[in-house]
Amino acid sequence: MxxxxxxxxxxxxxxxxxxxxxxxxxxxxxxxxxxxxxxxxxxxxxxxxxxxxxxxxxxxxxxxxxxxxxxxxxxxxxxxxxxxxxxxxxxxxxxxxxxxxLGKFNKILDIDYANRTVTAQPGVTNLGITTAVAHEGFYYAPDPSSQIACTIGGNIAENSGGVHCLKYGLTTNNVLGIEMVLMNGDIVRLGGKHLDAEGYDLLGIMTGSEGLLGVVTEVTVRILRKPETLRAVLIGFPSSETGGNCVAAIIAAGIIPGGMEMMDKPAIHAAEEFVHAGYPLDVEALLIVELDGPEAEVNHLIGEVEKIARDCGAVSVRVSESEDERMVFWAGRKAAFPAVGRISPDYLCMDGTIPRKQLPLVLNRMTEMSAKHGLRVANVFHAGDGNLHPLILYDANKPGELQAAEDFGADILKLCVEVGGVLTGEHGVGVEKRDLMTHQFTEIDLNQQQRLKCAFDPEGLLNPGKVFPQLHRCAELGRMHIHRGQIPFPDLPRF
Amino acid sequence: MxxxxxxxxxxxxxxxxxxxxxxxxxxxxxxxxxxxxxxxxxxxxxxxxxxxxxxxxxxxxxxxxxxxxxxxxxxxxxxxxxxxxxxxxxxxxxxxxxxxxLGKFNKILDIDYANRTVTAQPGVTNLGITTAVAHEGFYYAPDPSSQIACTIGGNIAENSGGVHCLKYGLTTNNVLGIEMVLMNGDIVRLGGKHLDAEGYDLLGIMTGSEGLLGVVTEVTVRILRKPETLRAVLIGFPSSETGGNCVAAIIAAGIIPGGMEMMDKPAIHAAEEFVHAGYPLDVEALLIVELDGPEAEVNHLIGEVEKIARDCGAVSVRVSESEDERMVFWAGRKAAFPAVGRISPDYLCMDGTIPRKQLPLVLNRMTEMSAKHGLRVANVFHAGDGNLHPLILYDANKPGELQAAEDFGADILKLCVEVGGVLTGEHGVGVEKRDLMTHQFTEIDLNQQQRLKCAFDPEGLLNPGKVFPQLHRCAELGRMHIHRGQIPFPDLPRF
Structure with missing residues (x-):
């Protein structure tokens, strides 16, 4: 790096x-x-x-x-x-x-129920938005696991997701407007409370731009009314493949669950030992499917999902019968990362995305890779939108294991690209996946992205060293296929 | 111009x-x-x-x-x-x-039901996508009125909407990937069949870029399963204001209809005389609300909408009892433009967007403007997402009427901006609204948008004269607030 x-x-x-x-x-x-x-x-x-x-x-x-x-x-x-x-x-x-x-930008500026928007400073936490409107029955949909701590401004930088983004979208689908400052000090307002916008989609570019284009100083997001009813189904499968097929079958039936999360055996066991959620321990894969909406719809769809699950070969199906039980179903999934942290001295949390139908193939290939690298992997992922979070277990004190874990991780991400997916779903490229970008993008693609960077920050002063494996000087980008003027990146000290 | x-x-x-x-x-x-x-x-x-x-x-x-x-x-x-x-x-x-x-780019290249995508050449019509997958029970959601003729490539250029975009999104929410050619001849692929993407949102910028950034040569869109049930409600109101309030009340109740369209009295009468849809003629505003989804959900929500409508002061409420009746409800709305064409020699179709809660205010102000300019206006609009389509009626053969109609139109668009909205919802800026862009955007905003244009087309050769009231030379854009190097726009001949 x-x-x-x-x-x-x-x-x-x-x-x-x-x-x-x-x-x-x-x-x-x-x-x-x-x-x-x-x-x-x-x-x-x-x-x-x-x-x-x-x-x-x-x-x-x-x-x-x-x-x-x-x-x-x-x-x-x-x-x-x-x-x-x-x-x-x-x-x-x-x-x-x-x-x-931006920690001191921590105020909610406006709550507008008629237009269903909240305007906040970027340092307000993700959960802080929901907390501000919960008493009126509203919430902000994207819910990254770090939602207690992560900020809405950071969510824009990373285009954060969460377990509900299959149905409700990522940050980019829930942000209506921002105020931002360009590197030259100009203050620009993009979007607003209206749903449609015009001009180039600068708001879209800013979302997921990882701090390389400007600094967000105000955010307007869409809020949603809390669904009338929420019910979850826990479905156990004899193999990851049958579980993957069931995800595809639910989607193919036209059902879009509020959440659809999958865990493999190592993740199930780690979570169950940690929070005692009542997960079945004799299955290879566990799927949590949550339906939300009017009670009549939810009860109807729960029945459909149960039927599809049994047709796919599910060996256990349990429907939540109370709000408490639904929360317990989720407790294991939400605690999966710390739970894995208890069974291994260290772990690397990966983040890749694949076309949904490649799930069974990728899960099988990951098992082979696990044997090759001699490291265990626990899989926790947003099955509905094909966003994988493999957790690679290693021990930093054993010589070579960190390197092996990083190699394993890189192999997984390369596989994601190979099957038609991408290097990241919601964690961003940052420094972690920067040098893998050339596996995803051609030189032409990367040059075109850097021309956009130049449109915002021609001197390359905003967050350099992140996202792009090589930064070209803007004046050079006009002359395609000419590589003079690259800024060299020496090694970063690691502690 | x-x-x-x-x-x-x-x-x-x-x-x-x-x-x-x-x-x-x-x-x-x-x-x-x-x-x-x-x-x-x-x-x-x-x-x-x-x-x-x-x-x-x-x-x-x-x-x-x-x-x-x-x-x-x-x-x-x-x-x-x-x-x-x-x-x-x-x-x-x-x-x-x-x-x-791009008319010869008219082939469907790939239909992938498991990933729910269609890949097509850009000259395939919007309806052509749906036609290709209808036999399997799928469809492509955005449905502009011109869907029989307009192309999917053109839909990307304009970020086209339709009556269902409140629930299902505009083109930008339904496009997963494109192949495009840059002005320098480089071929770039953006996105794909995966739901999440990485890198700057170049796909988002291309959507709605009105042909100024590149030429799209292949498109991958998301297809949806046809809803199990569709039912529509026709609701008549004694005033535009009560109708506008009802739209707000439905949204505030957490209901997201598949379509929510409003027409005012002139539009109701023109449509009814043309297609005999059975619209009430004694109301000032008519709302068509369509619910779709599982039957249980639709029937439940139809009841909720009826109740809200009566609470808002609706004077007539009619629910479609068959698929035929639902189609008749829509026939009038879909024929509204040609229907208005029958009652006036000429009309100007405007396109502006406002925050939803401003609907009653804007409708009242438009009535005042109609008197001021001495021209009738018929209103047909996507009420759910605040996208207005006022049709200004005039006679091009009467001296001064075209100018009066254009002035009236500009006043409406300026009003949209004034109440916190934007100049366009789905028709684009093009040449029509180009010179109004300075009412929406500051010089800083427009310069920043042009820096993006420079990142794609540094010589300004792609579709110049559209969207931007003034094009600056790219080299000049680096020096803010300096206006040397503007490209002058002489008058365009009008026939």
Missing amino acids: KMPTPDASVLARRAEIVNALRAIVPGEGVIVERDEMRVYETDALTAYRQLPMVVVLPTTTEQVSQVLKYCNELGIKVVPRGAGTSLSGGALPLADGIILG | KMPTPDASVLARRAEIVNALRAIVPGEGVIVERDEMRVYETDALTAYRQLPMVVVLPTTTEQVSQVLKYCNELGIKVVPRGAGTSLSGGALPLADGIILG
């Missing part, structure tokens, strides 16, 4: 830069002490650590604008950061860059 | 250009005769006409690539065209440009 070489001329001017930032963000909004900056040195992908040059925590859009304008003029790199829950190293600092933390 | 001045140096080389195009596209794929080019001189916005320099009709992606590469190198403008059903002049030719017609 390589990151840009620190710019000695920038580091030499650190004192001057800190003073300039303090003039823009007064009080305690500029952090320079090593110990205080330590909390910013990594994100939830903890394999990499790096202290930033300085951390700045603005409180207004105007301050963000001034900070970016200043950095743009002086050629200082900027890494935007929400709560730092990224799983791909998206918020990893740079030694010669500032961390622009 | 201004368009770029024809480039005399390009026109002088017409014979050479035609020969070069014939070398790329052999046979009858290059059209140069004035009479044969006549069919390409306008689109469904017939107020403007212009013959192109030459029309080229390639049959392969490789030919498209070679044509674009050639034009890029020689600085020749290119206007891509599907079926020419655009309502905003998006496919209007340029005197010194070529029309790149």
